[in-house]
Amino acid sequence: MFEVGSSAADAPVAAGRWPVLLLSHGNGGTARMMGWFGTALARAGYVVVAVDHPGNNGMDAMTAAGSILMWNRADDLAVAWTAVQAHSRLAAHVDATRLGLVGYSAGGYTALVAAGARPDMARLVAFCDANPKDGVCAPQLENPEFTFERRMALAAAPQMVPWVAKSGEDRRIPNVRAVFLMAPAIVQAFDPAELAKLDVPVHVLVGEADTVASPATNSKVIAAENSKARLQLLPAVGHYDFLSECTELGRERAGPLCEGRADRKATHQAAIEKAEKIFNAAL
Numbered sequence: 001m002f003e004v005g006s007s008a009a010d011a012p013v014a015a016g017r018w019p020v021l022l023l024s025h026g027n028g029g030t031a032r033m034m035g036w037f038g039t040a041l042a043r044a045g046y047v048v049v050a051v052d053h054p055g056n057n058g059m060d061a062m063t064a065a066g067s068i069l070m071w072n073r074a075d076d077l078a079v080a081w082t083a084v085q086a087h088s089r090l091a092a093h094v095d096a097t098r099l100g101l102v103g104y105s106a107g108g109y110t111a112l113v114a115a116g117a118r119p120d121m122a123r124l125v126a127f128c129d130a131n132p133k134d135g136v137c138a139p140q141l142e143n144p145e146f147t148f149e150r151r152m153a154l155a156a157a158p159q160m161v162p163w164v165a166k167s168g169e170d171r172r173i174p175n176v177r178a179v180f181l182m183a184p185a186i187v188q189a190f191d192p193a194e195l196a197k198l199d200v201p202v203h204v205l206v207g208e209a210d211t212v213a214s215p216a217t218n219s220k221v222i223a224a225e226n227s228k229a230r231l232q233l234l235p236a237v238g239h240y241d242f243l244s245e246c247t248e249l250g251r252e253r254a255g256p257l258c259e260g261r262a263d264r265k266a267t268h269q270a271a272i273e274k275a276e277k278i279f280n281a282a283l
Contacts (some may be wrong), residue, residue, distance in 0.1 A: 003132070004183075016093065017092075018093055018094060019045075019047070019283035020084070020094050020220045021038075021041055021047070021048050021049070021102050022047075022053070022101070022111075023037065023048055023049065023103070023107070024073060024101075024108075024110040024111055024165070025104060026104045026106050026142075026185075026242075027056060027070075027106040027142060027143070028056060028058050028062060029057065029058055029105070030057050030058045031051060031103070034104060034107075034243075035244060037272065046279065047093065047094050047128045049081060053066065055067070056070070056106075060153045062143045064160070065160070068152070069156050069164070069167075070106060070110070070186065071166075071169075073106070073107070074114040075108065075171060075208050078114070078171070098175070098177060099176050099283075100177060100179070100279050100283055101114050101115055101173070101178075101179045102182075102275065103181055103182070103184065104183060104242050105183050105185045105212070105213055105239065105242070106184065106186060108186060108187075109186040109189065111180075112179070112184070112187075112190065114172065115179050115202070116170065116177055116198060117190050118170060118190075118194055119167055119173075119189040119194075120168060120194075121155075121167045121189060123190070124136075124186065124189040125152065127217075128188075131186075131217070132148070134217055135210075135211050135214055136188065136212070136213060136214075136217070136218070140212070141257060176200055177200055178201045178202075178283065179198070179200060179201070180199055180205070180274070180279070181202065182271055183205075183206045183208045183210055183239050183242055184204060184218050184222065185213035185218055186213075187221050188218070195221070195222055198226055198228070199281075201230070202222065202226055202228060202229040203229070203274065203278050204222055204230070205222060205270070205271055205274055206218070206219040206232075206233060206234070207234045207236070207237025207242075207267070208237065208238050209236075209238045209261065210238055212240075213239055215233065216240070219231055229250065234262070234270060237262040237267050238259075238260045240256075240257045241260045242267065242271065242280040243264075
C-alpha cells in the first residue's frame with residue numbers, strides 16, 4: 001500500500017516533500033488490515049509505505065521461513081523504502097531525512113529491529129521454555145499450526161540453520177526519527193541493552209486486556225529498559241482490537257479475530273491521534 005495525502009491544515013509538509021512512515025502488519029496479517037491507520041496518516045500529510053510481508057501474511061500461505069525468520073521483515077520494509085525512493089513519480093515527493101516506523105504486534109518487533117535493536121533468538125527460546133503459556137509462545141489464532149515446538153524443529157533444519165544464524169545482524173534503517181508501536185510482540189527476543197540503546201522516541205500503545213502480547217512481558221519491558229520510551233495503556237482493549245473493523249463476512253470467516261469488549265473504532269481513533277501527535281513533533 002502506497003498512499004500520499006495532505007488534508008490536515010497543520011500537516012508537516014516542507015518544500016513539496018512529505019515525511020514517510022514505514023508500516024509493518026502483525027503475524028499473518030496484511031497491509032490492508034492496517035489500512036485504517038495508514039489511510040488516516042496519509043490524509044494527515046504522510047507518505048505511508050506498507051507491505052505484505054512475504055511468507056507471513058494473510059493473503060498467501062504461511063511458509064516456514066516466513067514464520068521463523070521474523071527479523072527479515074525489517075529487510076522487507078527497507079526494500080519497499082528503497083523502491084519508493086527510486087520510483088519515477090514518488091521519489092520527488094518524499095523526504096528521506098524524515099522517517100518514522102510503525103508496527104502492530106509482530107510488526108512492533110519488526111519496527112524495533114528496523115530501529116536498530118538486534119534480536120537474540122536464544123533469549124526468546126529460553127523465555128518460552130520457561131513460560132510456555134505466555135501469549136507470544138502459544139499457538140496464534142491466525143496460524144495455529146505453527147506451534148512453538150514446530151517452529152523450533154523447523155529452525156533446526158539444515159537448510160534453515162545458516163539463515164537463523166543471521167538473526168542478530170544489524171538491520172537498522174537510516175534516518176528514523178520516531179517509532180510508534182501498537183501491541184508489540186516478541187519483545188523477549190531483545191536483550192535489555194538492545195532496547196536501551198535505541199536513541200529515538202518510542203511510543204507504545206497497548207490494551208490492558210491483551211493476552212496475546214501481554215503488556216507485562218512486552219510493552220512494559222520496552223518502557224522499563226528505554227528512557228525515551230513512553231507507554232500508554234488502553235482499558236479493556238485486547239490484542240486484535242488494533243485490526244480493522246470486521247464486516248459481517250469477516251466475522252463469519254475470522255470470528256475470533258473480530259471479538260472484543262472494547263469499541264474498536266475508538267481504539268483506532270486513539271491510535272491515530274497519538275501517532276499524529278508523535279510524528280508531527282518528531283518529523
